Amino acid sequence: MFEDRTKPRTEIKDLGEFGLIDHLTGDIELVQESSKYGVGDDAAVIDPKGKKVLISTDMLMEGIHFDLTYAPLKHLGYKAAIVNFSDMAAMNALPTQITVSIALSNRFSLEAVEELYKGLKLACKAYNVDIVGGDTTSSKSGLAISITVLGLIDEKDIVYRNGAKEGDLICVSGDLGAAYAGLLILEREKSAFVANPDMKPQLEDNDYILERQLKPEARVDIVKILKDSNIKLHAMMDVSDGLASEVKHICKQSKLGAAIYEDKLPIDQKTWDAARVFNMDPTMFALNGGEDYELLFTVPQSEFEKLKNIPEVSIIGYTTDMESGINLITKNNVSAPLEAQGWDGLKTNKKTEE
Amino acid sequence: MFEDRTKPRTEIKDLGEFGLIDHLTGDIELVQESSKYGVGDDAAVIDPKGKKVLISTDMLMEGIHFDLTYAPLKHLGYKAAIVNFSDMAAMNALPTQITVSIALSNRFSLEAVEELYKGLKLACKAYNVDIVGGDTTSSKSGLAISITVLGLIDEKDIVYRNGAKEGDLICVSGDLGAAYAGLLILEREKSAFVANPDMKPQLEDNDYILERQLKPEARVDIVKILKDSNIKLHAMMDVSDGLASEVKHICKQSKLGAAIYEDKLPIDQKTWDAARVFNMDPTMFALNGGEDYELLFTVPQSEFEKLKNIPEVSIIGYTTDMESGINLITKNNVSAPLEAQGWDGLKTNKKTEE
Numbered sequence: 001m002f003e004d005r006t007k008p009r010t011e012i013k014d015l016g017e018f019g020l021i022d023h024l025t026g027d028i029e030l031v032q033e034s035s036k037y038g039v040g041d042d043a044a045v046i047d048p049k050g051k052k053v054l055i056s057t058d059m060l061m062e063g064i065h066f067d068l069t070y071a072p073l074k075h076l077g078y079k080a081a082i083v084n085f086s087d088m089a090a091m092n093a094l095p096t097q098i099t100v101s102i103a104l105s106n107r108f109s110l111e112a113v114e115e116l117y118k119g120l121k122l123a124c125k126a127y128n129v130d131i132v133g134g135d136t137t138s139s140k141s142g143l144a145i146s147i148t149v150l151g152l153i154d155e156k157d158i159v160y161r162n163g164a165k166e167g168d169l170i171c172v173s174g175d176l177g178a179a180y181a182g183l184l185i186l187e188r189e190k191s192a193f194v195a196n197p198d199m200k201p202q203l204e205d206n207d208y209i210l211e212r213q214l215k216p217e218a219r220v221d222i223v224k225i226l227k228d229s230n231i232k233l234h235a236m237m238d239v240s241d242g243l244a245s246e247v248k249h250i251c252k253q254s255k256l257g258a259a260i261y262e263d264k265l266p267i268d269q270k271t272w273d274a275a276r277v278f279n280m281d282p283t284m285f286a287l288n289g290g291e292d293y294e295l296l297f298t299v300p301q302s303e304f305e306k307l308k309n310i311p312e313v314s315i316i317g318y319t320t321d322m323e324s325g326i327n328l329i330t331k332n333n334v335s336a337p338l339e340a341q342g343w344d345g346l347k348t349n350k351k352t353e354e
Numbered sequence: 355m356f357e358d359r360t361k362p363r364t365e366i367k368d369l370g371e372f373g374l375i376d377h378l379t380g381d382i383e384l385v386q387e388s389s390k391y392g393v394g395d396d397a398a399v400i401d402p403k404g405k406k407v408l409i410s411t412d413m414l415m416e417g418i419h420f421d422l423t424y425a426p427l428k429h430l431g432y433k434a435a436i437v438n439f440s441d442m443a444a445m446n447a448l449p450t451q452i453t454v455s456i457a458l459s460n461r462f463s464l465e466a467v468e469e470l471y472k473g474l475k476l477a478c479k480a481y482n483v484d485i486v487g488g489d490t491t492s493s494k495s496g497l498a499i500s501i502t503v504l505g506l507i508d509e510k511d512i513v514y515r516n517g518a519k520e521g522d523l524i525c526v527s528g529d530l531g532a533a534y535a536g537l538l539i540l541e542r543e544k545s546a547f548v549a550n551p552d553m554k555p556q557l558e559d560n561d562y563i564l565e566r567q568l569k570p571e572a573r574v575d576i577v578k579i580l581k582d583s584n585i586k587l588h589a590m591m592d593v594s595d596g597l598a599s600e601v602k603h604i605c606k607q608s609k610l611g612a613a614i615y616e617d618k619l620p621i622d623q624k625t626w627d628a629a630r631v632f633n634m635d636p637t638m639f640a641l642n643g644g645e646d647y648e649l650l651f652t653v654p655q656s657e658f659e660k661l662k663n664i665p666e667v668s669i670i671g672y673t674t675d676m677e678s679g680i681n682l683i684t685k686n687n688v689s690a691p692l693e694a695q696g697w698d699g700l701k702t703n704k705k706t707e708e
Contacts (some may be wrong), residue, residue: 041514041515041516041607042441042444042445042515042592043409043410043442043444043447043505044408044409045446045512046407046452047509048402048407049405050404052399052401052402053399053400053402053407053504055397055398055451055487056397056447056453056487057454057487057489057502058489059456061493061494061501063494064457064494065491083613087397090396091396093397097409099409099411099412099502100414102501103415103418103498133411135412135413137418137419138415139415139417139418139494139496140416140418140496141494142494142495143492144415144457144493144498144500146411146413146455146498147543148453149397150407150409151397160391160395161395161396162395237395238396253394253395313590329623342627349522
């Protein structure tokens with residue numbers, strides 16, 4: 001509903017597959033020294049120069065992961081790239097290259113794909129990432145985007161999920177729950193729009209949480225800050241499914257328990273305000289909202305002095321032995337098992353259900 | 355129509371996303387020394403040990419690239435992997451790792467995904483490739499498979515499309531057009547089945563061409579043979595869209611023309627027989643059928659003596675200067691511009707239209 005519908009429409013089939021790829025990727029200039037050959041052959045060529053290569057992939061499906069009623073295609077392209085960049089940050093690396101596969105039905109014009117690519121290229125430019133390959137094809141219905149990201153890293157710098165030790169400080173970057181708050185606002189305005197197409201969406205004062213939903217960022221800045229501060233990391237991952245789910249992943253893989261303090265969860269005032277509007281608990285947004293793309297990591301207690309001066313990082317708890325379980329210490333000082341109701345791509349989109 | 359419909363049905367949502375990934379990938383054992391860490395973290399870790407890393411990606415969409423009416427899911431999984439392996443062979447490399455993203459609607463049961471994964475794993479086992487990551491998610495309708503493949507190679511061994519020189523011999527491995535012949539048989543039997551569901555599909559005597567369509571192979575064996583024979587390669591790619599289209603790619607990128615001899619095109623007797631049944635020209639199958647996954651390459655004439663004893667390779671023509679154009683020399687010794695009507699993923703599936 002927020003799309004510009006006045007633009008001209010060119011049919012993709014008029015260009016053909018190779019014409020389209022040339023059109024979309026012809027202006028790409030490789031910026032990473034490791035990108036030896038990009039689009040144009042059977043494969044791209046990467047020169048890792050002694051580093052290890054990280055690879056991760058994510059697929060976004062229309063109607064499941066995004067709703068084009070309110071997600072502009074340019075934002076969607078940006079977000080699709082960011083989601084993958086975040087996986088590199090989660091390993092303590094910077095993203096270097098992506099390949100992009102897009103499938104689209106004949107509902108989409110050339111101009112639509114151009115918008116999507118504009119967002120992809122904007123994200124790549126902002127993060128110094130090269131688009132080195134891709135595939136563009138038809139779908140019977142809807143839009144599918146599959147991105148694979150590469151990152152290069154020295155072996156000693158890789159941070160896995162399974163490296164946490166008992167007594168580690170559990171930390172998270174930025175704030176949590178805002179992307180989910182933004183989604184609720186968008187869903188509300190969509191419902192209102194469906195009921196009355198003449199109404200104007202009420203999005204004022206929600207810029208921050210809407211941007212967190214529609215145009216998130218990957219915390220490669222935190223990776224750099226942690227490195228510059230010489231902070232020793234034991235375990236790390238990014239918060240895509242919700243903090244509770246991610247804490248459980250790290251604990252399970254590191255064979256530990258955890259205590260998370262509700263009052264330490266970083267929640268922005270705008271997220272609080274939105275939770276109040278919907279008569280919901282902001283703690284639930286932070287624990288189970290998902291799509292925050294913040295970094296969750298554990299460090300030995302000896303790193304406390306270095307950490308405490310980094311404003312973008314909150315210490316939210318500590319790891320325990322496995323037998324103690326994974327618990328939330330509430331504001332009333334009650335300890336209860338942490339419930340993970342993280343977003344699950346395999347159920348129908350929980351977010352549109354709620 | 356050839357699927358086993360008697361199997362039990364388990365709903366995927368009963369496992370959840372993480373449960374499903376564990377279920378599908380839990381038994382994977384990494385065989386490549388370069389696979390340092392596979393499924394289970396935010397990214398997989400590859401150790402290229404001084405080699406260059408090749409990366410390529412392909413997306414297959416239901417109703418566009420495959421038809422589950424006649425493509426069993428296990429074969430589809432196998433083929434989806436092979437298509438990607440072939441891109442590595444096309445660069446003169448062996449595939450080493452893949453990531454697999456699958457999106458499926460609730461029409462698909464756990465058993466269906468297991469079948470798909472069985473095919474993927476079979477292909478990986480046959481080619482010594484590791485599944486190191488993936489994403490499994492829902493779709494609103496249909497099945498989408500996106501695979502990214504990695505290969506490791508010494509820089510000096512990489513063969514691009516743009517390296518052909520004037521006067522090179524143009525060679526192709528195996529035979530051409532069989533996959534297309536197989537597709538025509540399958541489409542015919544599907545139409546007959548739709549008209550009369552009680553009929554038995556007539557697939558006898560077509561094993562070879564059906565297998566070429568449903569369960570193709572990637573010619574990594576040719577890569578090895580060419581290496582063992584110490585043959586100098588100037589340009590190479592794989593034949594996925596049809597020989598004519600691929601010859602044009604190599605000529606365009608190498609700024610050359612070409613002469614291809616119709617009577618040198620390798621066409622299997624079964625492909626000839628099928629063409630006769632459909633009252634079509636087998637040369638068209640070879641030039642424009644596509645999905646052959648053979649290797650097209652050019653070598654300097656000095657390699658002729660080494661090449662002529664390799665039974666799996668046919669010399670089909672030579673490169674010329676660009677001004678001479680790209681021509682087919684017919685059996686009647688007439689030279690005419692080579693027409694490429696290669697399969698184009700962005701038009702409606704040509705194969706089901708014909």
